Amino acid sequence: MLSLKIAWRFLQKSRVQSAFIIAGIAVGIAVQIFVGSLITSLQDSLVQQTIGSTSQVTITALSEGDSFKVDERVLAVVRNDARVKSGAVAPTLSVNGLYSNGNESTPLTLKGGDLKSLDALSSISGRLTAGTARLNRGDILVGKDFADKYALSPGTKIQLTFPGNKERTLTISGVFDLGSSQVNARQAFVSAEVPRALLGWRSDEYAALETQLVAPFDSAAVATDWRARLKDLRIVEWQEQNKDLLTALQSQGSSSYMIQAFVLIAVALGIASTLAISAVQKTRQIGILKAMGMNDAAAGRIFLWQATILGVGGTLSGLALGFFLLFGFSFAGASFSITPKPGFVAFSAGIGIVVALLSSIIPIRKTSALDPIEVIQGG
């Protein structure tokens, strides 16, 4: 413990230098935590926005636009898979319609299904901005952007035109906001009977069986399994449909790792140079201690302790600063919130300390190699 005591005194004697290096480590670790958490949360948010309210693995007929029977055989495969989010299985039918107010027209995709199943997928009931969540035969739930564009509100009847010049009048029961203006402008929900009647399909026939997973990135593996078991059907998963998004996320992740790596290298160089300078500054003292009988290992430990004190002090300050930055970010008005993951924070803290310890290698070697006679003869 003598080495620790001496290390502490050396740091105390050079207070300003110690404070600077602790601040340097703190800034590095804070940036690491902030940037890492920011990028991860942004990615989570983008993924959530893209697929959080839609199907992640979808079963359809082999030919596009055809119907298929959602029977026990199909449901068993889906429901018995533990990777599927509980209750997030919705048989749906879709039909494209056109709304016009006389001056302008907008195409709408009407997704038909059972409100409870649709809710499990898209949480429509929880995202209503007006009206009530109800899907009786004559009801329609429309998106906020669509409603705003045409100044529509719950209770208003709208007339839609479908292929074959078929027309239906539906009553807006509610207005939803699913977080995407494109979805809010083009998507509407109706009961399954509306598209079924328009398409002329039987009651057990659907266009798709939509599902959500506990872990969205399992979709490729899930799809592969289901393809093997449902050879007569087509299985589509979100990752192959969103390759651009995934590439963007990966690029973003890579650039974030690069930033973090360079910050850590800068921190490591900072600590290493400070400790090296400290080793030079304390050459006389180390020489005297060695002349008094301190062995090379104990002399080296002085700098290991210095690195530990600086590393732990800097990392703890960095954690505090990092959380302060994250707290500050919550007032920045961003569309997503940053949630630091405990594992990542612990990893960053660990890196801070390990980098500090590695930085002590050069001064430890220098100290071990120091011959006390150099100091004694030098006066």
Add this chain to the structure above:
Amino acid sequence: MADVLLEATGLDKVYGEGDTSTHALRGVSFTLNEGEFASIVGQSGSGKSTLLNLLGLLDTPTAGTVVYHGQDVGKLGKPALAKLRNSLVGFVFQFHHLLPEFSVLENVLMPALIGGRPPMESRKLAEETLGLLGLTGLEDKGADQLSGGQKQRVAIARALMNRPALLLADEPTGNLDTVNTEQVYKLFRQVGAETGTAFLIVTHDRAVAQQTDRILEVRDGELVQDVRNSYLPPAQ
């Protein structure tokens, strides 16, 4: 008759190689008994400090042996040498070489802490040693807050802390005035008598050497004279 503490045999020290080499010591041999109060004199560059460094286990001879209490130290590894340096030898240098980061008491305690002595026992011994050197009351002062004479006395206290069998001093009063120089030698004698420590003091000043009981003279790296000296303390 006191026991032999140190036996130096045929000590040679060469610095560098080939044409640029310097022969600092040539075949120096002598023995030193426990409790002896001796000095090494010689001109600047004569090799006396080199000899002191070899005897203090800070340097290794090119040829020859240094034997302490019958043990050849040339056969010891670096850690064992460091341990022996801590327990057997005390150093006082021309420059006090105190650690400015520590108080007077901590500086004096340092050799005991390096040697792993129990803290309570060490503290008691440190206070006793400081008392011996008339430094009581300065324990908590910073090492860099003392006068030149005080610093050198703290350095002596530190060298004596582990009650070494031998105290090696290299021009210990080189930076002190006459009054302080006399005080230091008086202290050396007093401490030697009380602790049984042997003293080997390097000096270029013959008048200073006259205050010791034995004078070894080094000239051009060779031990040219080894005489007993009858020291009479000045009349009070």
